[in-house]
Amino acid sequence: MINVETVRADAAGVLTPPVLELHDVKKAFGGTKALNGVSLSVQPGEVHGLIGENGAGKSTLIKVLCGIVRPDEGAINLSGRAYAPTTPREAKANGLQVVHQEFNLLPYLSVAENIFIEHLPRNAFGVVKRQEMNVGARAALDAIGLSDIDVRWPVERLGIAHRQLVEVARALMTQSRILILDEPTATLTSRETERLFTIVNDLRSRGVSIIFVSHHLDEVFRICDRVTVLRNGETVFSRPIAETNQDELVRAMVGRKLQQQMASEMVSLARPEEALSLVQFRHPQSPHAEGISLQLHKGEILGIAGLVGSGRTELLRAIAAAELPLSGALRLEGAPVSFRSPREAINAGIGFVTEDRKEEGLILNMPIAANVTLASLSDVSRAGILDSKAEIEVTQRLGAELKLKYGGPAKNAATLSGGNQQKVVLAKWLARNPKVLLLDEPTRGVDVGAKAEIYALIRQFAERGLALLIVSSELPELMTLSDRIIVMSQHRVVGELSRPEFSEERILQYAYQGEQQQARH
């Protein structure tokens, strides 16, 4: 089954030794075998795709490589020499640079300081050379096309996508032999993704090896030279990209064949009754008096597209009353409503799956069951006293429904992989049976298999008459799911498309037009 080539013939037919080799690396956390025999080899100047379902062990593998986690078994060779880092510092000294899946930024320090945090430029007295740092940071951001933010801003002020790019910029600051990117595109829209790929290509041409983790197979095919598939902590597959195809990769990842639901096959389930409508609704950062107006019907799936920073997240937050809107009206099932707290919104039947599950969605150090029932505690308690049996039942039911991979309802949410954590967040809202569900990047960091399951679930809920508002930076996802897509730019609705009109080009056209209009003002 394991099919690992340790050397490959390069163009000239000369054997080049791999820069990084792993043999049968294993790592268990308590009972969980996160890595159960991973072998792979990375050539100099190659982009090596690392894919696998949620929880397959990708991030753990990366943590092993950069000295955060120590493997239980197995050997690692770096440029032919045994390599067993014990600290991130050691890994860096050996030329490994990582962009982690979780953010590692310093919110109150400036963008420039964040970019230079590894080696702040200093003079002989240890004083930071600020001018040099700012200019350097500016150049680094321009290089990845992030020219619209000031390097002296605190990172706190940036949105999630910009933060991701700052992390990439930071990783690019030091000359490395191996650059590891753990799902860097999960928060990026296509424009940023393109820029990232340009950079990756450039690095490859300079002989840097890149390990690229992504759940987007199209990206893997576009940029990778070779791909390794992990399943349940084992290498199942490792071969040049040219010798494989999407179907094979998916099969290798999930161990079965997936049926693809395509947009064209699906009919709109929208009913005539109105579920939610916004009239000149302004979220707190909205610069325009006209705000946003839209209508959402029962059973309808409305997608919201837009470039990073177009105000999609803030719109959802304002609807869910996570932040209070400035002005405008909200109608729920025809009746005017106004929420003063998330509590009121939730009681009225609104559910909100946030974009940042670690900060806003989950209580990582509490049991999965406690997370699942967090928004529906009255259903699993009597007179304020919890019924743990009921909690476990709910968790098991939803866990099965969402195909959650977990150790048990009492295990902490922190023990789950990124994708499974996202499923727990979904379960939390499904447990409440809301009328309107707001989803912000619902499949961020979710693997292909789970994604298909989530899509199916979303359709099921629409069938039951639930109204769904989905923000996503993945256009194929929006086009698969939505009955209708609106495009936002600069906090305005700049376009609306019905299903027959769907195409990536049109959506992007609207999005960029909006930007340019704004730029002319």
Added chain:
Amino acid sequence: MQALEKTQASETIDTRRLTGWSPKVLLRDAGIGLALLLLIVFFSLGTEHFLTPNNISNILTQITINLILAVGMTFVILIGGIDLSVGSMLAFCAVVGGTVLTIPDLPVFQAVALATLAAVGTGVVCGFLNGWISAFWGLPSFIVTLGMLNIARGAALQVTDARTIYSFPPSFNAFGSQMIFGIPVVFLIALVLVAIAWFVLSKTVFGRLLYGIGNNEEAVRLAGHSLMFYKVAAFTIAGALVGIAAMVYMARLNIASPIIGIGFELNAIAAVIIGGTSLNGGRGTVIGTLLGACITGVLANGLILFGLSDFMRQMITGVVIILAVIIDKYRERLTGV
């Protein structure tokens, strides 16, 4: 399929974990219990009088007030807060309660009932203010309760004009040193409070959300719960417990003075933390707090019996506080809880 099996297998094991009552959590508390046991064995061997019934009931009496305060402190620390004002509040509650208790010509029972109401009421008001001010303005409770530390102390001095209140009803007083089977009644009261707190924290929705807030406030808020309510409630509960502790104090010492309780907050916090509750909130149990309070109490008592000089005693107390958390850390690494 595989995943499903996994789920079912682990299902049967522990519903208790959800409520903070699994073998692992037990082991966690047992770890602190072990430290306590070691101390007890050490003092039993090292001193003559340590393990006598009399001394044990002494120790239990002596930890009662700290235990009651520490139970309240557990609520506050679990939500990620801290309450520096309990010592001053104790004095304020005591002088208010004491004033009521000494109203002339009131039948004992009424006097005690009214005094309890007054003391607990005072604690509730101060605690409510602590919670409300910090939650409403989003201020760190450290600084708000530091303010309250001064306010309550000043108020206690002001209302009494720095005089001690005394001459409480003899029967109230007798109650303070009552024993049942050699166990002080006031300690039993504290134990009942521990049991109630344990139930509330581990079995109720309210408790669950306090843990949730300590772990991730924003997630709890976005799940539709009022942070304000729970935060204020935690501080108010702590205040109410200070009121009860004040009544116990009066029953035991037969006075209410505006200068009592200085530094008690640090003892209560030490008990909570030695008991394994995280200062960042979200993790810990009130059983741990009980054990933590026992450790500090046994230590104070044992070191005196050991005949150590006061200064050495103080130094050793400091060392043991640190050792206790180091041991807890090792236990944590071993059991992974």
Added chain:
Amino acid sequence: MQALEKTQASETIDTRRLTGWSPKVLLRDAGIGLALLLLIVFFSLGTEHFLTPNNISNILTQITINLILAVGMTFVILIGGIDLSVGSMLAFCAVVGGTVLTIPDLPVFQAVALATLAAVGTGVVCGFLNGWISAFWGLPSFIVTLGMLNIARGAALQVTDARTIYSFPPSFNAFGSQMIFGIPVVFLIALVLVAIAWFVLSKTVFGRLLYGIGNNEEAVRLAGHSLMFYKVAAFTIAGALVGIAAMVYMARLNIASPIIGIGFELNAIAAVIIGGTSLNGGRGTVIGTLLGACITGVLANGLILFGLSDFMRQMITGVVIILAVIIDKYRERLTGV
């Protein structure tokens, strides 16, 4: 091209922003400054003697020790720690320094130099232990320094056998009340320390990494820095400053007693937090600390001049501590800094 232009343009505007010196950050400090100004205006109008040169130099003298301690505390709080042991350490440093200072037959200059070395050295050792124990075992500094609070106090009592040390060289003593242009020399020393701390925190790599650790420890660790070093350094600096404060104490009061400094940690923490530094770490300036120390000092002085009773004074101090952070919160909302 466009990006480049933008870069250059913005380059010229304000490089000050990053050094903690932009209009907004100024406004942040100015917000606290405003509270200070309000207090000053209030007392100037309300009392006769407040704005006299004599009283001003009194106030400056009175805040000196708290200011020095608060500067050290700023380092600790910036990395997300806390140091409860500074009051006890002050006593310990003072008695060690005082013992050296009273070695017979030593020329004054040597005696003072050696005593300073001894006092600062003691502070450094205690601070180092605080930092090392908490960093090595990953313990909350709250509990480690609570232990040190007891250890240092016990040690101070033990080495002196609870006796006060006195009879320091007259010239050392005179130095404690020296003035330059009506400003106490000891306050000028404190100001120099503030300036150095400001420089270190805002301009050096070391300082920026302290901020970084307060922001996100894990990120700093992943960036390849040793957390241990910086954490230990912050506590050690705080300890060294306690040693300096102990020397100032001795110069001013001409005694070194093992029971001085009780509760000083809370005053220092109050100054830091009123000065706008976040208790969670990562945010704040030492200039804010300076203003915070001034606020508490002006308040203590002004309320006495105002003729308020001791108890009212204590209550009002509590209220003002809370008000100061509330005002700071509003300022934060308005300026968004």
Added chain:
Amino acid sequence: ADKPVVGLVMKSLANDFFKNMLEGAEAHAKKRGDYELKAIGMQNETDFESQLNGVENFITQGVDAIVIAPADSRAMVAPLKKAMDAGIVVVNFDVSLDEQAKKDAGVDLAFVGPDNRGGAKLVGDALAKDLGNGGKVVILEGNPGADNAAQRKLGFEDAIAAGKLDLLDSRTAHWETEEANAVFSTMLTAHPDIQGVLAANDSMAIGVVKALDAAGRSDIKVVGFDNVPAVAPMLKDGKLLATVDQFGSEMAANAIDKALAVVAGGPKLEGWVKTDIKLVTKDDVK
């Protein structure tokens, strides 16, 4: 036969006064050699509870006599009654238990110790004599709520009334040097015409003297209380007018003697066995 055990309960061991007292007792124990001394103190003077705990621990250990300097004149009555009921000889020294509280509890207990109020009056009179009628004075009080602080304040007030002094202000500095220094400098700003200061202990008097040094005022007279070693130089060069010695080092020893006499079968002590107090001035330091 076993030597009798005497439990000495101190208020605090963390200052010169009580330390002298304890050392006096220890020297006494060594000299007599016919009893065993066990001593305990408290973390601070307001920590009534730990003193109560100390008494309870002594009862547990079955000591023959408890000699106590009570932290609070009322709180200690009940536990001491418990000790007496257990057949332990109890002697109260340093601070007298409250008469009313004793009566309420049905305890008859003698007091061996100085007269704090009388001592304060003594030193206050010395100041009054120096200043003459109408002298403007301020008081620095001890810990509010502490019995000896209250007694000393009353004594000062007695002297002020008797000497027809003018009391400008009275504030607490919690027995502390640094606080006394700050509080007094501010009082001096508010009342530049102060002529005399009555400090309830010498630690605070030292803070006052330093504040006067700093302000360059040598015209203001200061009196203290306790006669700690550190004030000797100040008495000598006239910075401190007078202080009071309560002979702390002998006080505990005295009380122990009295207790042992009762343990040995002597008659019960009664009333107030006053111990010496003495005004200390320049003339008393060499």
